[in-house]
Amino acid sequence: MSRRVxxxxxxSxxxxxxxxxxxxxxxxxxIGDLAETRPDSLPDGADYISLDVRSQQDWDAALAHVRETWGALDVLVNNAGVATGGRIDVEAISDWERVLDIxxxxxxxxxxxxxxxxxxxxxxxxxxxxxxxxxVHGPGMSSYNAAKAGVVALSETLGFELAPWDIHVSVICPAFFRTNLHESLQGKDIAMEATAVKLITKAQMTADEVAATVLKGIDGHKRVILTDRLGRQAYWTKRLVRPAYNHFATKAGAKLARKTRDA
Structure with a gap:
């Protein structure tokens, strides 16, 4: 049966x-995105609206569009986001405000x-x-980690809250994969952002591979959708072998300190 998404x-x-x-x-x-007119990148068959997720007016217009066009909605994918990263004493509060708002x-x-x-x-x-x-909250990414941890907490909360209405809630938690997310970087911590660019652009998984796993997770009504082996290993190490997780994260913090000491 065709779903309305x-x-x-x-x-992108x-x-x-x-x-x-x-x-x-x-x-x-x-599809909702920032461009005022339909981008050329969109596939045939997809409808388009201009939607800035920071604007309640745009969200209200999206709801009106859905009601008028479909009358109902089967899947809402809150996917829009930006990349950020930085050490706590380098990253600006304006960077925090931007990533939390989006x-x-x-x-x-x-x-x-x-x-x-x-x-x-x-x-x-x-x-x-x-x-x-x-x-999994590695060093040098406090604003991004906090924003994404908030999305995880929100999703878990709503999963329980909305269940009486037969509304399912899933949260997607991929590790790094090849995408254009790094193009949204614009913070003060240049050293950390250079690392993020390298991790994103040289990742093995593609967005299409992640999407295929996500759809399987949606079909199975999974509350947390982990998309790759690295993510599953890190997640379960933190859950089940916390001393090992602490050891590796502490080493990562020391490596970051050495790498950025003069940055």
Whole structure:
């Protein structure tokens, strides 16, 4: 049965890969992104609206569009996000405010806006894109880790809160994969951002591979969708072998200190 799907940040990266995957299944897809007009990168068959996740006005317009066009929504994918990183004494408060407004509050706005519709339907699935950084908190990434951990906490909370209305909630927690996310970096900590660029651009997994795993997780109504072996290893090491996790994270902190001492 064809599903009606709204994806934010769907004009590139994981959002675009998810749009292609849903369309490949015969689903109806509405992509929301920053461009005022439909980007050339979008696949045939996908509808488009301009949607800045920082704007409640844009969210209200998206809800109106969904109600007028489809009358209902089966899957909301809160995927829009930016990359950031930096040491606590280097990264600016303005960088924190930017990443929290987009990566965390952008997801909150989406959930708040569409939950009344999903409750009316007594059905639906909210899918929030976090990161392995929301579960495993390495050094030098405090703002990004905090924002993504907030998305994980929000998703777990809503999973229990909305279950009485048969609304499922999943959170996606991928490790690094090849995407254009690094293009959104614009913070003060240049040394940390250079490391992030290298990790993203040289990652082995592609956005299409991550999207395929995500769709399987959605089908299985998984609350937490881990997309790769590295992520599963890190997550379960933290959960089950905490001394080993602490050892590796402490070593990473020492390595970061050596690398950036003169930066």
């Amino acid at each position: 709204l994806i934010t940040g769907g004009a 990266g994981l959002g675009l890969a998810l749009a292609n995957a849903f369309l490949g299944r015969g689903d109806q897809v509405l 990566n965390l509050l952008g997801v909150v706005r989406g959930c708040q806006t569409f939950t009344p519709l999903l409750k009316e339907q007594r059905s639906g699935h909210i899918v929030n894109t976090a990161s392995l950084a929301g579960l």
